[in-house]
Amino acid sequence: MMKKMHLNLFIHTRGHHEAAWRHGDSSPLPLTDIGYYTDLAQRAEAGLFDSIFMADQLSLRWDVKRAPRTWLEPITALGAIAMATSRIGLIATASTTYSEPFNLARQFASLDHISGGRVGWNIVTSWSADAARNYSGDDQVSHADRYAIAEEYLQAAKALWDSWADDAILDDRESGLYADIDRIRPINHVSEHYQVEGPLNLPRGPQGRPVLVQAGSSDAGRGFAARHAEAVFTAHMEKATAQEFYADLKSRAAAEGRAGDQVVVLPGLSPVVAGTEEEAQRLATELNDLADTDVGRQRLSARFGGYDFTHLPLDTPLKPGDFPDPATVEAARSRTELIVGLVEREGLTLRQLLSRLAGARGHFTFAGTPEQTADLIQDWCTDGAADGFNIMPPLLPTMLDSFIEGVVPILQQRGLFRTAYEGETLRDHYGLDRPEATGFDKTQAAD
Numbered sequence: 001m002m003k004k005m006h007l008n009l010f011i012h013t014r015g016h017h018e019a020a021w022r023h024g025d026s027s028p029l030p031l032t033d034i035g036y037y038t039d040l041a042q043r044a045e046a047g048l049f050d051s052i053f054m055a056d057q058l059s060l061r062w063d064v065k066r067a068p069r070t071w072l073e074p075i076t077a078l079g080a081i082a083m084a085t086s087r088i089g090l091i092a093t094a095s096t097t098y099s100e101p102f103n104l105a106r107q108f109a110s111l112d113h114i115s116g117g118r119v120g121w122n123i124v125t126s127w128s129a130d131a132a133r134n135y136s137g138d139d140q141v142s143h144a145d146r147y148a149i150a151e152e153y154l155q156a157a158k159a160l161w162d163s164w165a166d167d168a169i170l171d172d173r174e175s176g177l178y179a180d181i182d183r184i185r186p187i188n189h190v191s192e193h194y195q196v197e198g199p200l201n202l203p204r205g206p207q208g209r210p211v212l213v214q215a216g217s218s219d220a221g222r223g224f225a226a227r228h229a230e231a232v233f234t235a236h237m238e239k240a241t242a243q244e245f246y247a248d249l250k251s252r253a254a255a256e257g258r259a260g261d262q263v264v265v266l267p268g269l270s271p272v273v274a275g276t277e278e279e280a281q282r283l284a285t286e287l288n289d290l291a292d293t294d295v296g297r298q299r300l301s302a303r304f305g306g307y308d309f310t311h312l313p314l315d316t317p318l319k320p321g322d323f324p325d326p327a328t329v330e331a332a333r334s335r336t337e338l339i340v341g342l343v344e345r346e347g348l349t350l351r352q353l354l355s356r357l358a359g360a361r362g363h364f365t366f367a368g369t370p371e372q373t374a375d376l377i378q379d380w381c382t383d384g385a386a387d388g389f390n391i392m393p394p395l396l397p398t399m400l401d402s403f404i405e406g407v408v409p410i411l412q413q414r415g416l417f418r419t420a421y422e423g424e425t426l427r428d429h430y431g432l433d434r435p436e437a438t439g440f441d442k443t444q445a446a447d
């Protein structure tokens, strides 16, 4: 039997295309309306998606004048979405650079209880330079330091989730014992950046630990993912680089002693699906024509840590020398490598580059029929490029609906995708083991 693939819905404003918010077919609801997000989650759940995912940034982007840069804080929003759904996994982004391990360990354990074991944490180190200034710092923490901090953060967070044995709560009215304190322990974590005594002030969640998700693709990012991530989001504009990433990540995970199927790799796919290829192309062009080049330029600048691109003409072919060397970028390094590689390969003008990035910011965009979209998905999933996809509809909710109605049934007919949820938790959906809180020994416990 063919291995089943995974589908995650990446919820991003009114759709992933820069111009989605202005398009007449996108949702009329305000982006601060929880009903907008619960509705999308319910649609994805009806389509049997494994999970939904909410991204997050810790600063306001000033191009908000011409682009919707607002959303609800993900952990808070997922608490509400959990109550409006029953099976779908819920992945929230949260940063290791601007919080303490005790904060997030507690919030994610709470969400895991609230959702009945459906929560995942997209661990980010916050590439945006503006974020530092919102957290009592002037300068951005360097790329290397951010990952070093994240490493210590994860050690502490994992220890906190494991500071309770699964059977620590007794809740025995008869004997008067609420908890077996031999089954709860301090963690006494001491590292360069953190001192956490523990234990967590909350019992283990249904999944033991939330599903750990990560999306960095630099050398440091891949190393971190290989050690900790159980699902990995990644951006590719061609199959060949996705295959290289997939093979590299699985072999790095193996070198860390982890089984390949315990790290689910999900490249982004932004599909425009329509009855005919011509109609799909027409819809894609309609969206591209609505995109604003000033917004695109500002977004490009943010990716490159604030580098100024305003002097570059829109219609002259770009050269790699027009960009800072990605190795020197302290922001989203892997995405800058992707962009400079694209310019080198295809000799694009700035206008063409911005149009290519407007679709899904450097993720794979595709316009075609349901059959063609299913073929693409099957090809990547059977040719060592993906375990499934991070679906990024250009327009929400309509292009999520066309994917669910058109593509999902074909994937199901081909035996590639589930026809019903088989488990209860996000770990069940992704086929991930539940980590044990090991090492509890009644005889060594203190009073």
Ligand SMILES: Cc1cc2nc3c(=O)[nH]c(=O)nc-3n(C[C@H](O)[C@H](O)[C@H](O)COP(=O)(O)O)c2cc1C
Pocket: 054, 055, 056, 057, 093, 123, 124, 125, 126, 127, 128, 143, 214, 215, 216, 217, 218, 219, 220, 221, 222, 233, 234, 235, 268, 331, 332, 333, 334, 335, 390
């Ligand atoms: C699908 C996807 C979603 C991401 N979501 C976020 C996010 O919500 N917040 C954030 O700060 N970074 C986000 N990132 C960026 C990554 O966490 C990471 O910072 C970036 O890919 C650069 O990683 P690198 O420095 O290891 O190359 C996302 C990346 C991808 C591919």
